Structures are given as C-alpha cells and as structure tokens.
Amino acid sequence: MRHLLNTLYVMTQGAYLHIEGETLVVEIERQKRLQVPLHHLGGVVIFGDIMVSPAALHRCADDGRGVVLLDRRGQFKARLEGPLSGNILLRQAQHRAAAAQALELARGVVAGKLRNARQIVLRGARDSGNDADQEALRHSGRLLAGHIRRLPNEETLNGVRGVEGDGARVYFAAIRHLIRPDARAVFSFERRSRRPPLDRFNALISFLYTLLVHDCRSAVESVGLDAQLGFLHAVRPGRPALALDLMEEFRPLADRLALTLINRGQLTEKDFELRPGGAVYLAENGRKTVLSAYQQRKQEEVSHALLQQPTPFGLLPHIQARLLARVLRGDMESYLPFLIR
Missing domain, CATH: 1.20.120.920 (CRISPR-associated endonuclease Cas1, C-terminal domain)
Structure with a gap:
C-alpha cells in the first residue's frame, strides 16, 4: 500500500538528488551512493545543505510525494508539495x-x-x-x-x-x-x-x-x-x-x-x-x-x-x-x- 512506502531521509551535506529513469538517485561527491525506485517512496526529507534537481522536485509534486526541508539539526524549514487533492x-x-x-x-x-x-x-x-x-x-x-x-x-x-x-x-x-x-x-x-x-x-x-x-x-x-x-x-x-x-x-x-x-x-x-x-x-x-x-x-x-x-x-x-x-x-x-x- 502506498501509505506504507518508505520515507527517504538524506543527511549527508552536499548530497545531490536527481531523477534517473523511474528512480531517485543520491550522489555524494559525484559518486552514486543510492538509487531508489520512485514507486517505493512515499516522501523525501532532507537535512541542511542538500541539492535537489528541478526535475526531481517536479516529479515529486506530480506524484503527490512531499519534500520536507529541515535544517541540519532537524528543525522544520519548509515543505514542498503539489496541488491539494481530495474532495x-x-x-x-x-x-x-x-x-x-x-x-x-x-x-x-x-x-x-x-x-x-x-x-x-x-x-x-x-x-x-x-x-x-x-x-x-x-x-x-x-x-x-x-x-x-x-x-x-x-x-x-x-x-x-x-x-x-x-x-x-x-x-x-x-x-x-x-x-x-x-x-x-x-x-x-x-x-x-x-x-x-x-x-x-x-x-x-x-x-x-x-x-x-x-x-x-x-x-x-x-x-x-x-x-x-x-x-x-x-x-x-x-x-x-x-x-x-x-x-x-x-x-x-x-x-x-x-x-x-x-x-x-x-x-x-x-x-x-x-x-x-x-x-x-x-x-x-x-x-x-x-x-x-x-x-x-x-x-x-x-x-x-x-x-x-x-x-x-x-x-x-x-x-x-x-x-x-x-x-x-x-x-x-x-x-x-x-x-x-
């Protein structure tokens, strides 16, 4: 079920998230460290100075997948989301x-x-x-x-x-x-x-x-x-x-x-x-x-x-x-x- 999908937490400073096919890739110092199928992800939470490609943000918005921005200590800063759905x-x-x-x-x-x-x-x-x-x-x-x-x-x-x-x-x-x-x-x-x-x-x-x-x-x-x-x-x-x-x-x-x-x-x-x-x-x-x-x-x-x-x-x-x-x-x-x- 979608509600039991994983949340991806990214904490390594300087990491870069981008889309590759139907996956979300995490690169650190230009090296691919993680590649996750998008259909396994229910949300993304990033800590501090981490870059996310525009294509990845657009895809998360299109899929209804929230992207939450926290500072390095875990304090809430912002949330990026697509159009509000529902009745x-x-x-x-x-x-x-x-x-x-x-x-x-x-x-x-x-x-x-x-x-x-x-x-x-x-x-x-x-x-x-x-x-x-x-x-x-x-x-x-x-x-x-x-x-x-x-x-x-x-x-x-x-x-x-x-x-x-x-x-x-x-x-x-x-x-x-x-x-x-x-x-x-x-x-x-x-x-x-x-x-x-x-x-x-x-x-x-x-x-x-x-x-x-x-x-x-x-x-x-x-x-x-x-x-x-x-x-x-x-x-x-x-x-x-x-x-x-x-x-x-x-x-x-x-x-x-x-x-x-x-x-x-x-x-x-x-x-x-x-x-x-x-x-x-x-x-x-x-x-x-x-x-x-x-x-x-x-x-x-x-x-x-x-x-x-x-x-x-x-x-x-x-x-x-x-x-x-x-x-x-x-x-x-x-x-x-x-x-x-």
Whole structure:
C-alpha cells in the first residue's frame, strides 16, 4: 500500500538528488551512493545543505510525494508539495465542523493523548524495580485518570486545552522515573523545553515529533483534508493545525521510542551536541540512530481496536485520518483516537 512506502531521509551535506529513469538517485561527491525506485517512496526529507534537481522536485509534486526541508539539526524549514487533492465536499464539511464540532473533536483528541500517556506511565510502573519510581508513576497515573474524567465536563475549547496542558505537565513530570537510573545523569529531564531544547531528552523528543508531524500531515492530506484547519490547535498562518491535532494521540508512542533508545543504551552522551546559550541537539550519528529506529518502528505491528487485526504502526496516522474524515462526512458519530493496549 502506498501509505506504507518508505520515507527517504538524506543527511549527508552536499548530497545531490536527481531523477534517473523511474528512480531517485543520491550522489555524494559525484559518486552514486543510492538509487531508489520512485514507486517505493512515499516522501523525501532532507537535512541542511542538500541539492535537489528541478526535475526531481517536479516529479515529486506530480506524484503527490512531499519534500520536507529541515535544517541540519532537524528543525522544520519548509515543505514542498503539489496541488491539494481530495474532495471539496469533505473540506467544506471540515470547515463546518471547525465551527460546530470543534469542542467535541478536541475532547476526543485530548482524551486519546492523555489515555495513551497514562498507559505509558502505568506500564513503566509495572516494569520498574524501584519502589519510589513505582509509587511516583502510579500517582501520576491516578492524576492522569482524573484529568481524563474532567474532559466531558469542559464546555469550552480553552477548558479542554487547559486539561491537556495540566495533563501534559503531570506526564512530563513522571518521565524521569521511566529513564534507567544509571542514565538519568546524562538524560536529566525536568520539564518540556523547545525552540531550543535545553537538555538531551528534549532534543530527542523534539526530533521525533518533527518526524511524526510530517507523517501526520501526509496522512490528513492523503484523504483530502486541509492540514491547516484544526480543532484543538488554534489556526495560524502556515501552521499545520490538523496534523498537530492528529499527532497528539501518537506523542506518547514517540516518547516510548525515545525511552527505549535511552534505556537500551542505543543513544549516549556522545550522540548529542551542546550549543552556545544552552541549546542541545542530536549530533549526526544520533540522528542516524533515531531515524533507523523510527523507520523500524513504523514497520512493527500493533493492535487496532476498530480493525481488530495487527496493523503496522506507520499506517496508524492514515487510518485515524480516514476515521476523522468519516466523522466529518457524518458516517460515524464520534472520533475514536488510537489507544495503546
């Protein structure tokens, strides 16, 4: 299926991408290093100073294959894409829902995020061999359950956003108890920081969130929805609000991947670089490790409650985007987020 096609990540500075027949070629110092059939590619993500031929850009646009530009540290810069596809009637329904159903849809998005965050915390409590960590994680789980119960009573979008913000603070406060004790000095984590990230764990999850929002944007656009018109996230020029809405339920899964990489020792202090002013970013080797693990995770199968069959993780954003489209068309009563079991 097209949705399970690979994303090509190009990180080597000075590389050159061009079309050769029905393939995309990556050259480094005039030497061909990679040649990929176009029909195997769902998207291209390039980091830093990398050149792409006009013919390659045109072909990607014609095929509906997004090309995402990031700086060397993985910060988003731009996205190149072809004409918006999809049914205008669906986008009209999306715009009507932004006025009439935004509160209900935002509740579903936040409920999915908090429920998945709670599952991560409780699983950590079960797996931990430290009594203090177990109790802290169980306490966080109880607090998150209380935040989930509050959601149906919130009658405004700001109220729902407030519950989401409070729940996120509880969850992030619990993260340090999920990190292997002997790795906590290197991967100390007190609170979420971004633009720039101020510690290694923040640098890691910021990078993973960048990859995740790319996949979620591709998913919503693949079903014909407008990526910039969301329900939970406020609309701003150039902001993919709907993609950010969709990725909320998947953020805890990205965090779990980050914890796996740390706790298995796949990432160490040398995989990060500190910048003047306190900013911390993944170094090149660290980014390669994360990209490899992320691509592998997308191929792993998970259980989806509605499909009742094993589903590759990489397909989940596309499934959820289709479920959202069905709600907007009136074919489903309410949006059901993906829930970790």
